[in-house]
Amino acid sequence: MPRYPITASRPSVTSPAGPSRRRLLALGGVAALAPALAACGRGSSAPKTEQLAEGVPAKLRFAVIGNGKTGVPAALRHKFDGVDIGKELGGTSVAWPSGFTASLPVMEAFKAGSVDFSFATATAVAYAVGGGVPIVPLAAYPLPGTEVEILVPRGSSIRGAADLKGKRIADQKGTTGTYSLIKYLESAGLRLDDIEYVDLPAADAESAFANGKVDAWIGWQPAIGLAKARHRARSLPNVKTYDYSFYVASESFAKEFPEAVAKAVRAVRDVQRRVNGSPEKSVEFFDRIGGFGSAKLEREVYLELTRKKLLSDSNADTLAAVDAKAIDSTQDLADNFHALGVYPSKIDVAGFLRDSRFDSIRKTVAAELAR
Structure with a gap:
């Protein structure tokens, strides 16, 4: 399967630094x-x-x-x-x-x-x-298996997982995308601490992505597919749904x-x-x-997406x-x-x-x- 009422606060897309793992705990999860x-x-x-x-x-x-x-x-x-x-x-x-x-x-x-x-x-x-x-x-x-995608602007220098280090990435925390992001970063030896994590629901994430306030956005279909078409974005390779x-x-x-x-x-x-x-x-x-x-x-x-069962x-x-x-x-x-x-x-x-x-x-x- 997002941050909703259970989150005490949500990181601003204009904040200068992403949350540490301790900060992630404060924002979501069982705590x-x-x-x-x-x-x-x-x-x-x-x-x-x-x-x-x-x-x-x-x-x-x-x-x-x-x-x-x-x-x-x-x-x-x-x-x-x-x-x-x-x-x-x-x-x-x-x-x-x-x-x-x-x-x-x-x-x-x-x-x-x-x-x-x-x-x-x-x-x-x-x-x-x-x-x-x-x-x-x-x-x-x-x-x-490919329902989740990570989008970047068409002209972005980000080409794969390793390039996400230090980048601002939007994700709706606690969803299917979160787990896919963790596994994708892991494929390049990275952790959530290595990125600037921005917790946003899909509509806000799309706005932040469209306005250049984040470097990448991970989400699921159909929202991510629609955004890809609307903003002429491209997907990073080998992102999987688990x-x-x-x-x-x-x-x-x-x-x-x-x-x-x-x-x-x-x-x-x-x-x-x-x-x-x-x-x-x-x-x-x-x-x-x-x-x-x-x-x-x-x-x-x-x-x-219906034809492809995505x-x-x-x-x-x-x-x-x-x-x-x-x-x-x-x-x-x-x-x-x-x-x-x-x-x-x-x-x-x-x-x-x-x-x-x-x-x-x-x-x-x-x-x-x-x-």
Whole structure:
């Protein structure tokens, strides 16, 4: 899977020096996440959800990340190709809480009891484990290997990882891009301490990049692809995406409605299969619901990314119960963040994901996805 309300402050794009690892700790990671989560009421339980029938919730609150006009939530909300998640769940009314810039702030919403179901990057899951967020891992899939890009101005002297030393690099901290940046720097023997790190959400990062206030910007599709086209920027070579992504539910909701959350996972997979199977049809659909405004460029870039399966949702067509690969990858991410000081303490993500208390829901999800 961004800096949001859990960050006490954000480095200015005009500040003369980037943060040290100690400064990064102050800005984000579990150290910043835990107090905000605690403020939501650690261990608080949401009121029981009303039922339409045994095992059928009256409402499911599906978190919307981004503008909600493209991707899985948009496809499900507007019943792309006839996929009706509410009907699949037995007549459940689906609400779409929005305003989330990425999946990490959704973890705060889980803690507050205001969402039931969501997409979550591996970084968000790791933060959630460290912060004691009451989520249940349902299913996972690998993100596209080249979904993340690092952009530099077309005339920049930066040609590869080694050239980033001492440069001002924008990144939305705690996201998929952060891990990719760490691994990319590592390929040249560099660490986050070796760059001037500027923590910005995508819209602010694009503005800073366009105005020359940062030397490079790391982000993910489609925002990074659109910016590349808008600003005639170029991508650095060999930048990779390492994360798995997950679908998760609140602990209380999954306990009450295990079959419902399993069906919601299947609906996600099924609608993404339809999107991937008909890129032109899906892009026309998103265009009709206002996904691209009046910008022809946005539609063209999104169509290309859909065809190439380079969007965060693209591989959701392979959603499966959380397996050893997803677990090991997410633990490696957490270990790397801890070694670099981004996480103040080691987090046993693998232990959480393998916890036997999730065995029953794992079986329920696997059975539903086998349909």
